[in-house]
Amino acid sequence: MNFISTRGDTPALGFSDAVATGLAPDGGLFLPETLPQFSSDELKALAGLDYPALCTAFFRRFATDIDEATFAAIVAKSYTSFTHPEIAPLVPLADNLQVLELFHGPTLAFKDFALQLLGNLYEHQCAARGQTINVLGATSGDTGAAAIHGLLGKPGTAIFILYPDGRVAPLQERQMTCTGADNVYTMAIEGSFDDAQTALKDIFADQTFRLHHRLSAVNSINLARVLAQCVYYLSAWLRLPTAQQENVEFVVPTGNFGNVLAGWMLQNMGVPIRGFKVATNQNDILYRLFTTGEYKVDQVAPSLAPSMDIQVASNFERFLYFALGRDPSRVREVMTTFKATGEYRFESFDRSTFSASRCSDAEIPGIIKSVYERFGYVADPHTACAFAAPDSDRHSVVLATAHPAKFPDTLRAAIGVDPRHPSLEALKSRPIVKHPVAASADAIRAFIEARAV
Template identity: 45%
Template sequence: MRYKSTRGQVRDISFKQAVLMGLATDGGLLLPEKIPVLSVAELDSLAGLRYPQLAYAIISRFVGDDIPAADLRQLIERSYASFDHPEVTPVVKKDGLYILELFHGPTLAFKDVALQLLGNLFEYLLKERGEKMNILGATSGDTGSAAIAGVRGKDNINIFILHPHGRVSPIQALQMTTVTDPNVFNLAIDGTFDDGQRIVKEIFNDLAFKQRYALGAINSINWARVLAQVVYYFYAWSRIAAHRDDASVDFAVPTGNFGDIFAGYIARRMGLPIHKLVLATNENNILSRFVASGDYSVGRVVETLSPSMDIQIASNFERYLYYLLDEDAELLQQQMGEFSATGRLQFTTELLERVRDDFATLTVDTEQTLATIRQFHRQTGYVLDPHTAVGVKAGSTFRQGERPMICLATAHPAKFADAVIRATGSAPDRPDSLCEIENKPQRCQRIAADTTEIKDYLAKHALQ
């Protein structure tokens, strides 16, 4: 399997190179040159596999012979041994909906599914090459803690995570700042997640700086993260719909950065019988506006109860746009240049029809989010976190007939206790990993949302 950039200047690179490169050196995002398609028989063979076995069956198709099979199996097994549920991503049925629980990893968020694997991949590849890496990433909430958990204490890696000061939940912040391993650096920027994401992209686009300090990406611009997330779409389908006369399913996905739902899009292109992907957003609804009316224009970031979705510039959107434009890298580059200059993209009626073949969408505001948490709890006794509630509201809206609607539960409700208390009047139970977290020592550097200042900080603390 070989990889190429959406911008067309990087191509024919290996899986290993793609993982370590992160953001392509031409400023684009990496994708496989061909997406493997599974036959009906191959799909049916996935039913009954343990999660790590199914993960190997999917991931190995994108790795090829770049990593020996035995090594890849071991990396995958080790990555999911840290989860607290034997199924890793179990599915439960509540009130006619299927809830895909993605919060059983070390930091209680869906990002663990990808970042436990990516951390182990980084360690494996760096040891093989005798190299060091400085990981740089920005987080809107959950990516940071999951990334830190994936690489804390690992050899040959330092990690620098930017989060918007005061704009993540208290638990999300503590899950990052209470990790005091020497290789972990938390930077609280005075700005938004979009500011952090912009800074990270600007630093990665300084190729001389990137090379000098051996920068690696752990945000969802890294293809390996998207690939790991593709797996749980197959797993949920295998547990619900395999061997049914009508094996098609729908998925409702709360998303802000387009990575999680793009993984579902890839699964669909691989032959998974997904009838519709329901894209659910909060008030920061650039993606919903795009699907509903073709309005892909940057607005002001609004603080909501679902901070991981408080995003206006979706970094993974470029990957989908590349396929929407029939893999025309030159046209893609023109479009991204226009977006950079104007903060807006325009789409023809024909393109919008194709978008709506791929996605349905719903914007769910704060009051609807609270009402969904409240009503779902009253009806089922099940507690939703506010991100999951956005997806459940959208899933309930678009559910049709007997076709299973699978809603991605992206975080444990205890990470957003304030929202749950507002909705239900009582706090969700805390898992053991969050008990007494407020009393743990913390380490964090507050810093301006300024690319030069952050580059200076990196230069002082990077492994070389």
């Protein structure tokens, strides 16, 4: 299978090259040339597979340039560090409500599902091609830690992570800055995640620099991340009773749109999911989009759910490509307008598949308390946003995106519980190593130049 850019000015690439490239040279995002379709018989055949086998079977539609045995070994290695035997367990809370727990990986966040796999794909590519690779990412919290732990100590790799200084949870910062690994560089910038992401895209647009340093993207702009996230939706859907499969809505805390885009892409591959609810915090650009049709940047307001403190959702461009009839010229037009004005209004916008909810900081502690009192379930602040407005006429599966132990202050204030996890406790005695860097492409480029492998 080949992969094409949303903006249409990059030659189609195979899977491995699209993964290694990350952001398309024309500034667009890679997508499959066509979305494969799963028949009902094919879905039934997948139902009995464990998680690694299901992931391998799913990716056989996409990673056609890696032989099946090699890819199966890469996948198997990627999920050995998950602590729950089901990898992504479904936890029932009520007759019409379940939680899909996505925090049993090494950094206790849903990003591990994709980034453990991506790290092992990078390692395979370095060995197979005899080349080094430098990986660059920006994070609002969980992506950085998961990306770092996917590449810790891997030969031939260096990883550079940008994050907004003082705007991630303290334990999230420690997961990034206390690894002690020689191939990890965490860059603390002044400003917001959006500032970091803008600088990152500017660097990837510098083709001479990107090619010279074999630079690859680890954010969800990387195609492999979105595809890997499709698998946990498929795993959950296959485990639902038939009646629930036909009426399920996945409720997804999201800021950068990659998490919910993965489910939507799976739906468009023939898996009959009824719909998706986009759950935002007070940085509600996606809520405003799906309720008004207007995509308009506002100021980022630091929140109790910091991983969603985003105003420019980079994965929205992939959705836009499909919404505009797969017309790259229209995508270029819209993205040019959006970059110049910070807004775009859709004249006609199909919202039949998506609904949305918004949750302010003032509401999050109360929701955490309500969920705890009603179900005895401890939800982190991001997952709490997904409980803001459930639909009683649908079977809801809430995606629990992070372990509550990553946000102890909020949990103590809300329910008097002090959640702990041994991997986080071990970090508290380790020194923080971070590098203050200006949020400019030039400063970041110079930092990478001095340390790239």
